[in-house]
Amino acid sequence: MRPFRYHRPADVAEAVAVLAAEPEAAYLAGGTNLVDLMKLGVQRPDLLVDVTRLPLDAVEELPDGGLRIGATVRNSDLAAHPAVRRDYPVLARALLDAASGQLRNLATTGGNLLQRTRCVYFQDTGKACNKREPGTGCAARHGQNRDLAVLDWSDLCVATHPSDLAVALAALDAVVEVHEPDGPRDVPLAALHRSPGEHPERETTLERGTLITAVRLPALPAARHSTYRKVRDRASFAFAVGSVAAVLDLDGDVVRDVRLAYGAVAHRPWRAYRAEEELRGRPFSPELAARAADAELAEARPLRHNGFKLPLTRAITVRTLTELAEGARS
Amino acid sequence: MSTGAVGRAHPRLEGREKVTGTARYAVEYPVDGVTYGWAVPAAVVRGRITRVDAAPALALPGVLAVLHHGNAPRLAPGPDRGLWLLQEPAVHYRGQFVAVVVATSLEAAREAARLVRIDYDAGPHSTVLAADHPGLYRPDQVNPSYPTDTAEGDFDAGYAAAPVRMDATYRTPAYHNSPMEPHATTAQWRDGRLLVHDSNQGAAPVQATLAELFELPREAVRVVAEHVGGGFGSKGYAKAAVVLAALAARQVDRPVRLALTRQQLFGPIGYRTPTIQRVRLAADADGRLTAICHDSITQTSTIREFAEQVAVYTRSMYAAPHRRTTHRLVRLDVPTPFWMRAPGECPGAYALESAMDELATAVGIDPVELRIRNDAAVDPDLGQPFSSRNLVACLREGAERFGWADRDPTPRARRDGRWLVGTGVAGSSYPARARAAAASATARSDGGFLVRIDATDIGTGARTALWQVAADALGVPPERVEIRIGDSDLPPAGVAGGSMGTASWSWAVIGACEALRVKLRQVPGGAPADGEVTAEVSTADEVRDQPERPRYAYGAQFAEVRVDVDTGEVRVNRMLGVFAAGRVVNPTTARSQLIGGMTMGISMALHEEGVLDERYGDWVNHDLATYHITGCADVERIEAHWIDEQDGDLNPAGVKGIGEIGIVGTAAAITSAVCHATGVRVRDLPVRLDKLIALSPLA
Structure with missing residues (x-):
């Protein structure tokens, strides 16, 4: 692997300044994704700026009932936090469904959002990938693409975002606090990740060198009735082949509010606004949930090997919302 | 006089060293002046190297050499062209090692490997196995030396005349051994002698191969494999890592460490060939088989023939008057397939045992009962009686323990909430064989004994089992016995493979211990007053002279699975196996193997x-993130039992081998359980949720 330097910044401003001055530097947090990619030659930073000692590891309950999660809070700690378990079960479940215990002990909140796709072609420098090397082509488009996108892909890239956490955060309308060279800024999670379009190498809307410092969850009492359903090829330590994060708020039988997001279907966590629209204000039924999923997936374009993701996503939408509705009634 | 060591549960002798990290594996031995090798894989499938530009790699600090076909030390062409590495510009498959970088650090070697520029002239290739591939041919024999095809009676007529018929084609994909410890070697040349610490399943075959390739007398090569982190067959003979390390060490005249990466284990070390298997069964109305046919199609490479004996399982498992088996092969531009746990029997049993389940449904007979009805009194293939055959006992005891009796055969009849629940069964068998081995036993003046044999413990517990066997054979408490294995300087013994390890090695160990006891009878007091007394024996004559007859271990596998009706996710509630494998030396490690x-x-x-x-x-x-292997969470309860089996026609320890029987039949039990749960018979493995997604109206 490429020789690299290592730097431990004193504060956030210094970290951001170093990255701004060093065009080939990268932030190192848990390292559970970056270090692997460095060994594979997929990422080749010449400087690692270790942000894990910065004071970004607190979970703070906000006066308005929301929650601020420091960017370096480890996934295990976040999943175990009493406020998360009580107020945002969808988040705790998404975290615990991800990776393994050992990885969750290392992986951070900010790093999780910025992890790279698990597309096998991206991870193999011997194969064509526009995301890894713009202009080389997308081997996945007509290759082995069972695990890849059904929504919003482009001819240049059919990768999916691998995070479970991000799907839950998308459903919760989370806000990402970032520090740019110009200073701090808020980015809605829904606006953090990009569609692949003409530039699959650009995965987020963040400027180079920007550091995620925290994730803020708005108060959402309805989220106490929320859950995450992940489908994968084995019972543990596998990325999703389909997932849904759901918050359901019923007034009697009528859907007062609903938040729905999908994983494993697109280049970003997929907030299902159309499905929510179908559901909102109507009496809940499994048939309604199915129609809502169909509305969301109407524009899906499955690839050669992943057509099953449409019925799968539909099935887990219906099942998850129905279970939440039954739980609310009982 | 037995001291009762055999049959008693005992933890691995080296367990503490392993869990505390002090047990040394191939690239962990401290060696002065050691350097690091990194293998460079070919980036084309088939073609020729036209140019190698090593300059950018050599310019990196710490890089000592870049070996390739243009400059590497010469090797004698051995029987396996896949090991004739860095000798020719030809590329036979993608990932073939075409260069090695040596550097003073692992990181520098890896980075330099990326910088080696290789140009190729690439031609068209064929890498996909198909039943209608134009290159299909009939090999002269299948592994290790079975006839390619067999026929008895008249299958076509028998099949046509039967009232119940079953015809299905089963497909299995390529499976990769990917042991925890990769293929890895530390190689050192000293005064014309080669010393390798190597991760393998048998030091002696690796020693022989290296001697042949480097044109050395065998004594000039020493292979040490004290601890080995798994192999599942893939380390059964010398593979690329040890050859590359030895070549590199010779070139730079310094010790070289070379370990393959996880990615490099998917191909060049071998893999289980994909299979396409057609099975046809015919039976009378009572379920008695009248005709059996098993046709297998598998692949090999263009550089070496590897003909997996897929249909051989079917030759001896169930009886029928009309039988036929065939094997066809195609040479593809792929790495050569190799052994993977129960080569032949494992994929073959998946097809035949699945077909038996389908026949049971067709004829309306319980699948346990169907197998009992078709038990063979003599080996259908050889016509001889078995040394022992306890398939029926395994099926009966398994059915009893599992609670099979109340099973409703109706598919999709059991539910647990949103889960569909089903059960399945399969038979299982694996040959019980032995190879020649030598061993020595030494009595010391302090009352202790040392037993030496070049056996290999690949994580199975072989070291511990042989220690128990030796104690009983010497008639002394095991604490007085020391066992030494895993070194080609020790008396030669065969590979840890084919479930032959304990059978072969214990034979020699018992022989050496008994010979020592005879010697000691001549010694006043029965023990040396000073110095040592040693006896060494070889079982070559006894093994050669053992009359040929069918000897097999048997098993019955039972599985209960649940399938999510909405998503098609499959989980295993419980798996239970009952085995008849002769004598069990160490219940702790035997259970672990099974x-x-x-x-x-x-x-x-x-x-x-x-x-x-x-x-x-x-x-x-x-890699293991995308090539999924079953984890603990995928099977909630798993049990292995064995019946008390005495078979006096095997070997002195009376063991049949347990390394492989556990995998044979399992996949058929699982897929049959999935079929029982859902009504869907998946005939192309693996059974993944996308093949079961249409179960629910939701989806």
């Missing part, structure tokens, strides 16, 4: 699949 084999069978049924991209000609899911 449930390990069963877990690997679950993995085959539900998870593992080498996914090939035909454009690139290699497997794209070449």
